[in-house]
Amino acid sequence: MKVGRRRFLAFGIGGAVGTALTPLPWKLMDDISIWTQNWPWTPVPPKGVVSHVNSVCTLCPGRCGITVRKVGDRVVKIEGTKGHPVNDGGICLLGLSGPQFLYGPSRVRSPLKRVGKRGEGRWEAISWEQAVSEVAKRMGELRAKAEPHTVGCLLPEDRGSVAQLFARLLTVYGSPNVMRRPSIEDTYEMALYQTHGIIGRPGFDLQKTTFLLSFGSGYLQGWGSPVHMFRAHSHLLSNSCRVVQVEPRLSISAAKADRWMAVKPGTEAALALGLCHVIVKESLYDKAFVDKHCQGFDAWTDEQGQKQPGFKELVLGNFTPATTAEITGLKQADIIELARNFAKASRPLAICGRGNGSVPGTLGEFMAVYALNALVGSVGRSGGVLALPEAEYLQWPAPEMDEVAAKGMQQQRLDGAGGDKYPLARYRTSYLAALLKGGGYPLKMLLVAGENPVYDLPGSTELKKALADIPFLVSFSSFMDETAAMADLVLPNHIYLERLEDVPPVFGLPKPLLQLCRPVTAPQFDTRHTGDVIIQIARALGGGVAAAFPWPDYESCLKQVLGGHFARLHKDGYLEGRVPELRFETASGRFEFINTEYKAKPAYTPVIPQGDKGVFPLVLTGYDSMRLAGGAVADSPFMVKSVDDTVLKKGDVLVEVNPHTAGQQGLAEGDAVVLATPAGRARVRVHLSHRVPPGMVAMPRGLGHTAYDPFIGGKGVNFNELIAPVPDPVSGLDAAWGIRASLTKV
Amino acid sequence: MSTVEEKSQEVTEEQPDDATPVDPPEPPPATEAEPKGGILPAFLIGIVASLIVGWVVFPQLLYSKKRQPVDFNHAIHVREVGNDCAGCHYFREDGTFSGIPKLDKCVECHAEPIGISREEADFIEKYVATGTEVPWYVYAKQPPCVFFSHAAHIKMGHMECATCHGDIGESEHARVYQENRITGYSRDIWGHNISGYTRHTWESMKMADCARCHQKENVHQSSVQTKKGACFVCHK
Numbered sequence: 001m002k003v004g005r006r007r008f009l010a011f012g013i014g015g016a017v018g019t020a021l022t023p024l025p026w027k028l029m030d031d032i033s034i035w036t037q038n039w040p041w042t043p044v045p046p047k048g049v050v051s052h053v054n055s056v057c058t059l060c061p062g063r064c065g066i067t068v069r070k071v072g073d074r075v076v077k078i079e080g081t082k083g084h085p086v087n088d089g090g091i092c093l094l095g096l097s098g099p100q101f102l103y104g105p106s107r108v109r110s111p112l113k114r115v116g117k118r119g120e121g122r123w124e125a126i127s128w129e130q131a132v133s134e135v136a137k138r139m140g141e142l143r144a145k146a147e148p149h150t151v152g153c154l155l156p157e158d159r160g161s162v163a164q165l166f167a168r169l170l171t172v173y174g175s176p177n178v179m180r181r182p183s184i185e186d187t188y189e190m191a192l193y194q195t196h197g198i199i200g201r202p203g204f205d206l207q208k209t210t211f212l213l214s215f216g217s218g219y220l221q222g223w224g225s226p227v228h229m230f231r232a233h234s235h236l237l238s239n240s241c242r243v244v245q246v247e248p249r250l251s252i253s254a255a256k257a258d259r260w261m262a263v264k265p266g267t268e269a270a271l272a273l274g275l276c277h278v279i280v281k282e283s284l285y286d287k288a289f290v291d292k293h294c295q296g297f298d299a300w301t302d303e304q305g306q307k308q309p310g311f312k313e314l315v316l317g318n319f320t321p322a323t324t325a326e327i328t329g330l331k332q333a334d335i336i337e338l339a340r341n342f343a344k345a346s347r348p349l350a351i352c353g354r355g356n357g358s359v360p361g362t363l364g365e366f367m368a369v370y371a372l373n374a375l376v377g378s379v380g381r382s383g384g385v386l387a388l389p390e391a392e393y394l395q396w397p398a399p400e401m402d403e404v405a406a407k408g409m410q411q412q413r414l415d416g417a418g419g420d421k422y423p424l425a426r427y428r429t430s431y432l433a434a435l436l437k438g439g440g441y442p443l444k445m446l447l448v449a450g451e452n453p454v455y456d457l458p459g460s461t462e463l464k465k466a467l468a469d470i471p472f473l474v475s476f477s478s479f480m481d482e483t484a485a486m487a488d489l490v491l492p493n494h495i496y497l498e499r500l501e502d503v504p505p506v507f508g509l510p511k512p513l514l515q516l517c518r519p520v521t522a523p524q525f526d527t528r529h530t531g532d533v534i535i536q537i538a539r540a541l542g543g544g545v546a547a548a549f550p551w552p553d554y555e556s557c558l559k560q561v562l563g564g565h566f567a568r569l570h571k572d573g574y575l576e577g578r579v580p581e582l583r584f585e586t587a588s589g590r591f592e593f594i595n596t597e598y599k600a601k602p603a604y605t606p607v608i609p610q611g612d613k614g615v616f617p618l619v620l621t622g623y624d625s626m627r628l629a630g631g632a633v634a635d636s637p638f639m640v641k642s643v644d645d646t647v648l649k650k651g652d653v654l655v656e657v658n659p660h661t662a663g664q665q666g667l668a669e670g671d672a673v674v675l676a677t678p679a680g681r682a683r684v685r686v687h688l689s690h691r692v693p694p695g696m697v698a699m700p701r702g703l704g705h706t707a708y709d710p711f712i713g714g715k716g717v718n719f720n721e722l723i724a725p726v727p728d729p730v731s732g733l734d735a736a737w738g739i740r741a742s743l744t745k746v
Numbered sequence: 747m748s749t750v751e752e753k754s755q756e757v758t759e760e761q762p763d764d765a766t767p768v769d770p771p772e773p774p775p776a777t778e779a780e781p782k783g784g785i786l787p788a789f790l791i792g793i794v795a796s797l798i799v800g801w802v803v804f805p806q807l808l809y810s811k812k813r814q815p816v817d818f819n820h821a822i823h824v825r826e827v828g829n830d831c832a833g834c835h836y837f838r839e840d841g842t843f844s845g846i847p848k849l850d851k852c853v854e855c856h857a858e859p860i861g862i863s864r865e866e867a868d869f870i871e872k873y874v875a876t877g878t879e880v881p882w883y884v885y886a887k888q889p890p891c892v893f894f895s896h897a898a899h900i901k902m903g904h905m906e907c908a909t910c911h912g913d914i915g916e917s918e919h920a921r922v923y924q925e926n927r928i929t930g931y932s933r934d935i936w937g938h939n940i941s942g943y944t945r946h947t948w949e950s951m952k953m954a955d956c957a958r959c960h961q962k963e964n965v966h967q968s969s970v971q972t973k974k975g976a977c978f979v980c981h982k
Contacts, residue, residue, distance in 0.1 A: 007788035014792020021793075022800020023941045027808070030936075031928040037889060038930065044890045050842070069982075077982060 048072030054081055054573045056503045056517040057095045058496040059633045061157070061183075062086065062225035063506040063513075064095055065573060068497065068520045075099050075497060075521055080227065085513055085576055086506060087227040094629050095227070097636030101495060102524065104637070106479045106708040108492035110526040118468055119486045128528055131491050135447075136540030138472050139173065142444055143541075148174030148408035150444040154429065156181045156451045156632055159504035161561050164396055165534045165554075166449065172399045172548040173541065174408025177443070179415065179429040181451050181632065182360050184353030185507050186733050190424055191366035192387055194595040195374070197586035200389035203579070204351060205510040206232035208383035209241055211345030213338075215268040215352035215369055216247045220256055221624040222356030224508030242345070244338060246271055247354075249656075249698055250691040251623060261338065262693065263328040265621060266737045268352065269365035270604040271335065272372050274324025277315040278339035279375050285343065286377030293584070294374055296593035296601075303596075311371060311593035311602065319604075327604070347383030348376050356624040358631070358701070359458075360733035363424065364603030371602045374591050380582030388512050389580060391505055393561060399548035414439045422732030424598060430725040430734035433459040436466035449476035449493070449530055452632040454483040455705065458734060460720040461680045476530045481634065482707045492527040494519075499529050502558060502569075505577075512577030516562075516569035529554050600730060610724050611678040611740025618661065620677055620697045620741035622719045628702030630719075635702055637711035646687050647700055653716030654687035656698040657743070662688050665743055673743045675699075675717075679724040682717040683746065697741055805940045809933050814920035815880050816869050821918050827855075831907045831915055843896035849879050883923035885934040886911065886951060893982045903963070912948035956980060 003011075019025060048071045057066045057078070065084030069077040078098040080091035101107075111131035116122030126134075142148060153170055155163050158180045167178050188202050204224070206212065217223045220233060233256070236243060245257035246268055254260040263271055279285050290297050298310040321332040328335075342348050352369040353361055370385070378384030401409065412419050414435050415428035422428065432453060436443055446467070454464050460482075467473060467486055475487040478495045493499070496517055503515035531554030538549040551557035559566050569575055587596045594601040609619055627642045629635045640648070647654055655675060657667065667673065671686045675697065684699070692698045703716030722741070725734035827833035834847045844851075852874070859870045873880050888894060899905045907915070924933035936942065937950030944950045947959070957975055961967060966976040 004784075007784050010785040010788035011792040011795075014789035014794075015796040016792075017789075018793035018796030019800055022797055022804070024800040024804045027804075027936070027940065027942075028928075031808075031926060034889065034929040034931070037891060 045071050045076045046074055048074075053518065053520045055497070055520055056515045056573070057091075057098065058501075058503060058517055059094050059098070059101070060092075060222070060226065060629065060631055061507060062092075062227055063503050063515060064091060064225070064227050065515070066091065066095060066098070068098075070521065073521055075102055081573070085511065085574065086225055086509065088231055090227040090231055092227050092230075092626055093639045093642060094633070094636060097638045098497060100636045100638055101479070101633075102497050102521070104479075104709065104711070106481075106712065107495075107525060108478060108480055108484065108490050108527070111492065111528075112490040114488045118488075121485060123490075128491075128526075128533075131489060132533060132536045132540055134489060135474055135491070136537050138445055139537070140541055143173065143404055146404060146407070147444065148404060149176060149411040150441060151175045151447070152177035152179065152414065152443045152445070153447045153449070154179045154181075154432075154451050154453055155449055157504070158427075159391070161502050161554075161558055162449070162531045162534070164561075165531055165549075165557070166447070168396070168399055168548060169534055169538055169545070171409060172401055172405050172538075172545045174401070174405035176409050176411060176413045177415075179432070180427050181456065182358070182427065182430040182734055184357035184360055184366075186360040186425070186427060187363060187366045187731065188353065188507075189426070190363055190731055190733075191370050194363070194367060194424075194598060194600045195370045195586070195592055196387045196584050197592075198387045198389055198584070200387055201505070201507055203386040203388045203510040203512075204349060204508050205383050205386060206349070207235040207239075207510075209236065209347055209349040210239065210383065211342055211348035212236060212241060212243045213342055213348065213350040213372075214243070214245050214247075214253065214257070215272060215350065215365070216245075216354040217351045217357070218251060218253050218355045218624050219351070220253045221251060221626060222630065223253075223351075223353065224357070225506045226356075226626060228506070228509060242341070244342075248693055248696065249621070249623060251355075252625070259338075261330060261334065263330060265619065265693075265696065266607050266609075267328045267604070268354075269362065269368045269602075270319065270324055270327040271330065272350070272352075272365065272368040273315050273319040273602060273604055274321060274328070274335050275339040275342060276311075276368070276372055276375055276602075277319040277324070278321065278336050279343045279372075280312055280315055282340070282343075284340065285375040289377035289379070290375065293379070293582070293591050294593060295586070295588040295590035295596065300596075308594065308599075314594075314601065342372075343376050345376075347378065347381070349373065349378050349384055351385075354737060355622065355701075356630055358624075359736060360430070360728075360731075361737075362603075362605045362607060362728040362735045363600060363731040363733070364605045364728070367600065368602035368604070371593050374593065379591055386510055386579055387583075388505065391512060391514060391577070393502075393514070393563070393565065396561070400544065402544040405544065412440055414441065414443060416440075416732065424600065424730070425732045428727075428732050428734075429453075430458055431727075432457055433463035433466050436463070436470065443470055445472040445474070446470050447474045447476070448483050448487070450632065452477070452481045452483045452634075454486060455481065455634075455707075455718060456630075456632050456720065458720050458736065459679050459724045460718060462724075476533070478527065479634070480707055480709075481632075482705065485707045491530070491533055492525070493530040493533075494523050494527045497521060498523045498527070500555060500558065501529075501531070502562060511579055513574055514565065514569065514577065515574040516566075518570075518573070531557065603730075605728060605730065605735070607726055607728070607735045607737060609736065609738045609740050610726055613740065616677065616740030616742045618695055618697050618741045618743065619738045620655075620675065620699060620722060621738040622701045622723065623698050624701055628700055630701035634705050634708050634712045640712065640715055646689075648703060648716050649685065651715055652683070652685045653699065653703050654685045655743075656689040656692045657686050658690065658692050658694040658696065659688045660694045661696075662686060665745075667743065667745065672746050674746055675722065675741060675743055677722045677724075677739045677741045679739060680721045682722060684717055686743070696738075697743065801940065808927060809924040810927055812883055812923045812925060814883055814923060816873075816920070817865050818920045819918050820915050824915050835907075837897060837901065841897050841901070843900075845896075846882055846884065849873060849877065852880075883925070883932070885914075885921070885923065885932045887931060888935070888951070889931070891981055893980050909947050910951065912946065953980075 051070050053068045057064045064087035065081035067079050067081045080087045080089045082089040110125045112123040113126045115124045219229050243257040244259045245254040246261045247254050248265040321335050325332045350369045350372045417425040417428045473487045474489045475484040477484040478493050484490045497520040501517045505512045535549050539546045586592045667686045669688045675684045701719045704718030705713040726736040728735040859866050935951045960975045966979045969976045
């Protein structure tokens with residue numbers, strides 16, 4: 001029988017129909033899809049024994065408990081530790097990205113010495129012995145010239161044993177210039193001291209709150225301990241707690257709140273005092289608490305016998321709903337309603353500090369929010385704000401100082417903190433750029449550990465120029481960040497997954513919590529624990545400096561410092577302290593609305609953004625997001641990929657502009673513009689958005705790294721290049737919520 | 747059918763018209779006349795052939811057959827070692843699962859040959875004497891994108907071994923390991939019936955099988971996206 005065309009076609013069609021009735025196509029499809037997943041170049045965890053190590057993530061100040069999954073010695077995944085008091089199993093994008101930092105290409109692999117021009121990126125790998133002796137030699141020379149105070153040290157925080165070792169080194173060496181990263185902690189510590197007389201930090205009992213009033217705090221955008229805040233927020237929702245967000249921009253936190261109060265930017269403190277006015281006027285305040293525990297509510301007579309107005313007078317006289325409405329741009333009825341609801345809630349709580357808390361803010365505002373909490377009795381009770389004194393283990397005995405050291409320590413701090421002008425401040429690091437150029441004396445050496453000022457401090461363009469003039473810059477960074485790239489010496493620390501270190505209490509937690517960060521894997525490169533390096537530098541300096549460091553190495557120092565806690569910390573990873581009972585250590589022994597000693601009081605201090613309104617008709621403000629890390633540690637490659645294309649598109653950052661403003665300026669979605677401020681200028685793109693009010697330009701913090709590697713750097717613009725600090729006249733801390741700006745189409 | 751034929755007829759008729767009148771008419775192309783009829787049988791043959799290929803030949807081609815390195819007798823081990831499966835496949839103190847025993851576990855009993863079988867002598871000579879691990883083929887091996895915890899299923903879920911592994915414990919000879927030539931995984935994952943039809947839970951180990959039970963037992967049915975099981979339970 002001949003086949004023929006038609007029969008052949010019929011056979012083919014029959015074959016196709018028949019094949020469709022067999023599992024062949026479906027099975028093949030399934031097998032092929034599995035085959036594509038197992039191509040040899042697809043990254044797959046290695047085979048081996050799986051183990052888990054519990055430690056602490058110290059990438060941000062949140063300090064979550066982490067459970068690291070390993071296959072053999074390879075770190076494969078980081079998850080939140082279940083039941084941990086900070087994060088209870090939760091973890092953020094940054095924390096998840098730990099393995100990218102551990103194995104990423106921007107790690108510094110050995111001590112490096114600059115051989116090219118500053119910032120050129122030409123390095124010579126040197127031995128640790130040489131690195132330590134070079135630092136000691138320089139420090140020794142300055143000390144021999146009786147200029148020890150010209151050595152500065154910049155740290156992310158001043159708590160914890162490594163920070164204490166640095167402080168000790170500089171003290172016995174003779175420099176008062178230990179600085180720490182600026183944040184709302186500066187202002188909160190100050191406000192706590194002014195109201196409670198306690199040196200310590202506040203804790204917020206969010207899980208028991210029934211009404212959360214947030215004055216611009218990005219409680220879902222990295223404020224406090226970020227993952228803890230997410231957990232707390234879930235609790236708030238399940239407890240049917242009311243959340244009110246006071247903020248000019250419709251942030252994620254505002255969008256998730258029950259009510260968004262869009263105040264004029266920078267007027268949050270006026271609203272807090274306006275609420276106090278209504279609460280006092282309508283007698284809605286907790287009289288029992290105010291009578292028993294508070295001072296300065298009514299008029300009082302000070303030590304000099306002068307009559308002082310009380311807080312009652314202050315708010316009743318100045319912050320009527322009409323005045324408050326005019327300042328804040330809210331409706332009078334809304335202000336009154338909010339005040340009543342807040343005061344009538346069973347356990348209300350007010351928090352402040354804008355965004356993720358990187359800008360300290362004014363003392364007047366923080367004291368106003370404290371006063372609001374005190375009025376409703378939410379100070380020192382469950383669901384309110386608690387005062388947590390400093391952890392005892394951190395209070396080391398003072399070292400002995402020789403004559404040079406004593407003389408150096410008597411010098412005024414370069415940043416003027418604690419001096420005549422700003423007696424309340426402990427640190428004024430935000431002004432580093434200006435201080436390096438026109439401070440009281442030139443800084444001749446700067447040690448930077450765990451912090452990245454060239455990226456992270458406001459006015460980073462200026463700071464970069466100023467740092468270029470420092471004769472000797474030493475970075476202890478594990479990564480080739482913007483500051484390390486400019487350094488003379490890089491002495492890389494182990495990253496948190498490789499080192500043993502105490503983790504001091506976390507800001508904002510309602511309980512003191514001491515944790516231990518444990519090595520999860522062996523150091524990948526020729527890095528060294530900064531604690532060890534400090535001890536070695538001290539020993540190389542000899543004399544009284546060496547005598548203050550009797551420990552053979554950091555580990556023995558840590559064990560001595562933690563004493564009996566060490567064994568428990570090593571076993572459990574963390575140690576929860578008790579919440580101290582309500583007490584006040586002010587001169588009056590009460591909560592002071594107005595501090596009897598310093599006269600610091602709740603106030604609305606208008607902070608005028610820098611710049612000429614004629615040249616810069618708009619105002620630029622920064623915003624935070626959980627998808628970007630605004631701090632000293634960069635966004636991970638994973639995080640950069642998670643950012644929307646309305647924020648970052650093809651390497652360009654998009655700034656939010658209200659369509660009304662854009663119309664006036666003749667701008668359309670996606671237009672490339674030059675964003676100029678008195679501090680700097682940058683090329684950005686426009687994203688039209690009703691999230692921001694007219695006249696405002698909002699830009700994300702956390703982009704625009706210029707160092708690191710191509711996966712992290714070269715994406716967008718660094719907000720800090722465009723902003724400059726504005727001092728609060730009382731505290732001297734940076735209170736800039738924005739800066740004047742202009743947009744010009746290119 | 748007829749329409750197709752008519753049309754093709756028309757085409758054939760039109761062909762001479764297309765030729766230009768100037769050139770002498772060429773003889774029609776030397777094609778043989780298209781055979782009529784037989785279309786339905788051809789169609790049916792196609793169906794039958796493809797059914798045979800799909801149901802019988804394809805599975806034969808898809809899987810290669812491999813013998814286990816040692817003809818292992820589960821039944822005798824369960825009897826002699828005792829403690830059911832856990833005699834050899836046990837949980838370590840830290841909760842991790844030992845999986846297929848390593849050679850040192852075998853050597854606990856087989857340091858010297860037990861009995862006189864040829865298999866036993868081979869095993870001793872090839873593996874025990876040289877200290878080489880037996881390269882077992884694993885019927886239940888899953889791709890690396892799947893996270894599976896025996897502890898979660900046995901200790902927490904109180905499942906029986908047989909629910910997934912069937913009556914392997916009663917087998918007296920090692921089954922032939924059939925490896926999928928495309929994926930490299932065992933035929934046991936898809937199931938021996940090429941259609942994917944199964945009667946018992948242990949007959950296949952595809953994602954749908956895991957999901958079915960996870961759904962029934964309400965294991966983390968919390969995914970916001972799928973409104974079903976959370977993907978991350980298995981795909982970490």
